[in-house]
Amino acid sequence: MSINYPPLPSAEIKGVHYIENEQFPAPQIGYELLADGTAKQTMNPEAIKPAEGDNDSGWLNKGYITYTLF
Incomplete structure (x- = not known):
């Protein structure tokens, strides 16, 4: 089970919503190989756009607090 909380004071949380796992979510984290052979962690710009859909990020x-079963 995965439980996610919105960054809000508890009095502003609107409720709890169950959501199915997304089949093809946008990867949030990537890695860039640097010239010295080390890796730098990067964020995918698509993953940080505000979401309004019927998915975990949208809810x-x-x-809403969201929960998903694996």
Whole structure:
């Protein structure tokens, strides 16, 4: 089970919503190989765009705690 909380004071949380796992979510984290052979962690710009859909990020952005079963 995965439980996610929106970054809100508890009085502003609108409720709890179950959501199915997304089949093809946008990868959030990537790695860039540097010239010295080390890796630098990067964020995918698509993953940090505000989401409004019927998915985990969309419901979090609407103010709901979300949970998903694996």
